[in-house]
Amino acid sequence: MSDAALDEHAKTLSSIIPLSLACGASFLSFIYLVWFIVFHEIPKRLDSDALESQTSQQQNTKSMIAIIFTPLNNALAVMALSLTGYYSTSAMKKAFDGPGYCANRAFISIFLAFSEASYVYYSWKRGIFVVKRVFPWLAQYIGSSIIYIPILILLQAIPTLVLGFMRIWVRDLNEAPLLNANLYLTGLAGAIVIAFDLVLLTAFIKYVRQASLEGATIEADGKLAIVSRYGIGSIVLSLLMLCVYGAYTVTKVLAFYTLSQLLVGSMLFWLMRMKVRLFQFEFEEKQQLESRISAKLGGGKISMERKSVDSRPSTVAGSPKTSYITPIRNGRLSIQ
Incomplete structure (x- = not known):
């Protein structure tokens, strides 16, 4: 085997192994x-x-x-399964040739689009109340944006899907229009994700700063603290992924491309952790509330028992009859 072939084989293995591991981790x-x-x-x-x-x-x-x-559970499930498909098809890309290669590329594009759309949907649903507080003027557009933004992101997969199957059935295909459409729609999806990330990141940071200026802390609202921490973390990973992919487009170094693919999966783990922490916090908060209610009810019961004891009539020692004083009758006290 020549040096060039060995180098290509090493590059292939260096991408297949981490992508295969990422596929297993996503599933x-x-x-x-x-x-x-x-x-x-x-x-x-x-x-x-x-x-x-x-x-x-x-x-x-x-x-x-x-x-x-639930919509949030559905989004996480779609993201996990989409990343499983994305990593598996990406790892097998070198194994296909001809029509199989075209179909494989189409599936890669579809899985990636669904993973991005589900990420945007989940993050937006979690952070939407923060955006409403920090940017009230955006409130009227937020409800509809959660529907249209994922659809716009999914559109990027259509040209690649059409091109992949037309290459199989159509000879002398003019691919330029579909390639250009794929380029523009992919750029649009990337711009949407960046804008979305920046809006959420700005809202999280601004809210934390406002709380600090007002003398409060982010811990005053437990759910907000969790959403802010993990939301900022996932957004940083998303922006880092785009930067690394940009480095790949400039340098054509395969390691940058593989790293950008792996960073997509790291966003899933971060969002999954956010879900678990929010559930744990809600359960702990409920337990604390039940404990406070039980303590108050217990204190009230003890107080009622004391009042009951204090209000019991006194008895005369050695007498089986109850003795108490009645009002004055005919100028003298009557004891019964």
């Missing part, structure tokens, strides 16, 4: 998400509903479905 993240929902969220949510009201079996089934298929 394990999906398994962990399912496990967490089934063994943590569902039991605690159903127990909470049972305490509040008695529900039928049919209502419990509906509640279970509602707990599993």
Whole structure:
């Protein structure tokens, strides 16, 4: 084998191995998400509903479905499965040739678009209330943007998908229009993600600064503290990924491209951790509230018992009858 072939083989292995590991990690993240929902969220949510009201079996089934298929859970599941597909198809890219290579590229584009769209949706849903507080004038546009932004991001996969299958069936294909469309839509999706990240990052930082100036701390709102920390972390990873990919486009160093791919997966783990911490905080907060209520009810019970003891009639020692003083009758006290 020539030196050039050995070098190409080494480069291929240097990308296949980390991408394969990332594929396995992404699928394990999906398994962990399912496990967490089934063994943590569902039991605690159903127990909470049972305490509040008695529900039928049919209502419990509906509640279970509602707990599993929340928009945020769906977004994380789509992101995990999309990254699993993205890493697996990227790792196998060198194994295909001809029509298979075209189809593989189309699937890479589809999986990447879905992972980006689900990331944007999840982050936006978590941080939307902070944006409303910091930028109230954006409130009227926020509701519709959560619907349209993921759709615009998904559009980038269409030209690659069409091109991949037309290369198989059409000879002498004029690829220029589809390649240009892919370039423009990919650039649009990248610009949307950057703008979205910057808006959220600015909102998080500005809110923390406002709290500091007012003499409060970010810890005053536990959920805000968690969303801010993990939101800032995921946004930094997203922007870093774009910078590393930009370095690859300039230098054509394969290591930059592989690193940019791996950074996409790191955003999933960060958002997954945010979900777990928010759930833990909510459960701890509920336990503290129940403890305070129990303490107050216990104190009230003791107070009532003391009042009951103080109000009991006194008894005369050695007499089985109760003795107490009645009002004055005919100028003298009457003792019964």
